[in-house]
Amino acid sequence: GNPSGVVTEGLGFMYNGCMNVFDPRPGRSNSLAPGKSRFTAxxxxxxxxxxxxxxxxxxxxxxxxxxxxxxxxxxxxxxxxxxxxxxxxxxxxxxxxxxxxxxxxxxxxxxxxxxxxxxxxxxxxxxxxxxxxxxxxxxxxxxxxxxxxxxxxxxxxxxxx
The missing domain is CATH 3.60.20.40 (Gamma-glutamyltranspeptidase, small (S) subunit)
Known part of the structure; x- marks a missing residue:
């Protein structure tokens, strides 16, 4: 995905912006949940x-x-x-x-x-x-x-x- 625009101070890299591949609606196969891996293409x-x-x-x-x-x-x-x-x-x-x-x-x-x-x-x-x-x-x-x-x-x- 495109970079998120977020950099943790002292680390010097931008986080991936691919959280958008999760389904924001709970209870679905690709819903956002703690510890869940995201889909990758x-x-x-x-x-x-x-x-x-x-x-x-x-x-x-x-x-x-x-x-x-x-x-x-x-x-x-x-x-x-x-x-x-x-x-x-x-x-x-x-x-x-x-x-x-x-x-x-x-x-x-x-x-x-x-x-x-x-x-x-x-x-x-x-x-x-x-x-x-x-x-x-x-x-x-x-x-x-x-x-x-x-x-x-x-x-x-x-x-x-």
Whole structure:
């Protein structure tokens, strides 16, 4: 989650702001309670192909991480995208009864969803979505991708001859 803005004097770090993933209503499966661990969406992932690493993918982004990583995996494995295409593609996220979409999702798709009764919220900034980064490993070598909506880059290094 985003930092809370709270720093304990003398410790020098900001606390995580992910208490918002708890349900404030008592008696529910994810209700706030003493000693209870919070849900986390952290999901650094290694996808294997023929028992060898094929895709390494992960993201910051709080509750949007899981959806971003899943969409990245599908982009690469199902749609055959390279690592940069995988992470640069428009995304959506469903963590409530609202479908959040990046501004790059075509408006006709939003209209179709709304005509089916879904509530859609369009984000004009992609920063709120998971910032997916990936490395793909295949017969031709490695290629990397960094979400263009976030700070970051992918670089390939070569050993000295």
């Amino acid at each position: 952290m999901s650094p992932t290694i996808v294997l192909k023929d028992k060898q690493p094929y895709l390494v993918i992960g993201a910051p982004g709080g509750t949007y991480i899981t959806m971003g990583v899943l969409q990245g995996i599908l982009n690469c494995l199902v749609f055959g995208m390279n690592a940069q295409e995988t992470v640069a593609s428009p995304r959506f996220c469903v963590t409530s009864d609202v479908i959040d979409v990046t501004n790059r999702i075509p408006r006709y798709i939003q209209s179709e969803l709304e005509s089916l009764g879904y509530q859609v919220r369009r984000s004009h900034q992609s920063f709120g979505f998971a910032g997916v980064h990936a490395i793909r490993i295949n017969e031709q070598g490695w290629d990397g991708g960094a979400d263009p909506g976030r700070d970051g880059m992918s670089l390939q290094t070569r050993p000295k001859p």
